[in-house]
Amino acid sequence: MDVTFTPEEEAFRKEVQSFLAENLPKLGKTSRREFETKEDFLGWHRILAKKGWVAPHWPTQYGGTGWNVTQRYIYNEESARAEAPALLPFGLSMVGPVIFTYGNEEQKKKFLPRILSGEDWWCQGYSEPGAGSDLASLKTRAVREGDHYIVNGQKTWTTLAQYADWIFCLVRTNPDVKQQEGITFLLSDMKTPGITVKPIIVLDGAHEVNEVFFDNVKVPVENRVGEENKGWTYAKFLLVNERSGIAGVARSKKAIERLKEIARAETTDGKPLIATDEFSRKIAETEVELSALEYTELRTLAQESKGQMAGPESSILKIKGTEIQQRLTELVVEAVGYYAYPYDRFFGENEYVPGPDYAEAAAGNYFNMRKASIYGGSNEIQRGIIAKAVLGL
């Protein structure tokens, strides 16, 4: 048992740090809310792609870095610490791995390089109005006609579909068998006639998700990943990756630092908020939970490095990780007091929002982060998975 880093790993950390220090300043100014325009998301992606660091978790033959688990951990930690923009998971962490694991050579050749470069923006067409937690009950229908599928139905909650070039979808190809056995994994070009995208505005006012309608959409059979009716297997593979990705330990560590800075700047009765027992204990409590989660993640990573895939334990990371993220946004709202009130989206890009900078969007972030216990498989569903698959209940 050993959690210290080797001199090689420390050297690697230095390398990452200097890359970040050198390249982050090159990023153009992001818009006020950071993740608002397409460019906000893609700027950093492109810089990493150029360096060859955009998909450390991919096998080297497809453009991965060949780093071991510890190096990836260091990389994530340093990126978060330097506040490098987060990358969108839909191509890099979701459909990319599905394609290199289950796709054919042509698909790999066609899609993987464009995911790496950022040329293709992907979105995730899993959920439907009637199929959320019970994903396998999805109804979007795909009927084979010659060398095409004709797709009809509706997806919803599709994150940032308004920018997407491609969507990966779960569709029903056989309605007459057990639900899980009639699902197929299809890729479709968002420009295909018959696809319409309708915005859904969320609690903080952001246009973050969409409804995506399919009206007799022709999808070439060559855009099917793997076998027909075997889509559920690929879908589940993707979900496990999605879950561990949501934990966000490194980013929460950074968020705790930020929270501490806020609590140092805010005053109550003439002294810093952080000097009050009630608030400093709340921060400490969250930090303790996060430390435990960090070691839970390290244990999972260590297992992975021995070749054992993350299993139902990834649900622990998802539940705890999102609870901590939510708690941290809640504590920022508490910390900033009355300056949680101004509605930040009312103000123009360069206009001053009343209150200190760190208070801007405090409430919006808190409202928005409620999503984290709903998506990626709700936290109730994750607890169900642990109960069943781990505890055998």
Next chain:
Amino acid sequence: MDFSFTEEQTLLRNSVQKYLADNYTFEHFKKISRTEPGWSQKDWKQFAELGLMAAPLPEAYGGLGGGPVDVMVVMEEFGKALVVEPYVSTVVVGGGFFNHGGSDAQKEEWLNKIAAGETVIAFAFAEPQGRFNFADLKTTAKKDGSGYTISGSKAVVLGAPWADALIVTARTAGGQRDAKGVSVFVVDKKAKGITTRDYPTVDGLHASEIAFENTPATLIGTADDGLKLIEQVTDEAIAAHASEAVGAMRVLVNATVEYSKTRKQFGVPIGKFQVLQHRMVDMFMNTEQSASITYMVTLKLGEGEVERKKAASAAKVQIGKAGRFVGQQAVQIHGGMGMTDELNVGHYFKRLTMLDTLYGNVDHHLKRYAELG
């Protein structure tokens, strides 16, 4: 022991309920809160016609002679409808300051106007450095002939964009946080030396940042001795907002229970999942506990200072915690739907969140409660 309402109070509830059901739908709330000026003068006039402003005020000054229970009744219904009009700041805070601290002439001048719905008042008390401490004031007032002038600035003054008058707290003596030396003033919103920056708030209200520069002001009550008055009036406002929060929580509990009966996943209504059943039971219990503490604080407003303060802080603690739990879980159980701007659920969640902050959050009031012994 009797928790029943008088006939007048029941009538009052019925008429507010009916008016809001007919006129103040969720769509109406969204529309008025998102278009200039952000509130509805028409509804305000109607509230006055229904006697809502007059209800708690003294009969000698155009009121109907009711009291906090009438406010509780009105505010629960307002909470259910997400009403944005500045009822509490005008009637409970404005009315409270004049009623408890004003001279006879001030009562005559202001209470009649408030009761008739002819004025809107906003309460300018918060300052960035002061957090929830009413006495932590950089804004100062100095004597100027027969009146005063105020200089300084106030943060997040709810309802100020629509106000005709502001109640402003300022320091007239002592150090920045001394209890002694705090005074309360009424200021004409159009008076010279006032600059404002108006904006919408995250929960559908509107507020202003306000700067005063030698702005003429009239003292309410005794100079230097305003803190006690501020605490009394804000405790009354806390009771009113507690009732508003209970109204919002009741809507969320009902909406969530109903949704869980109709939303099906895995072939059954999600309300069949025991984990959600227990969650909804907890939401329900939290709401009932909050309703109870709202009765308590409302009934104790007239008691001695310590009793009253403890009751108000107790209400803030209970309601702050319950509001957070009920709001978060209502969103959670609605799944993706709960996250949308389109559904009403998120809007109640947002209102409840901000009500926790208003006049001090859970931590602040837990401490205040403990310190009161």
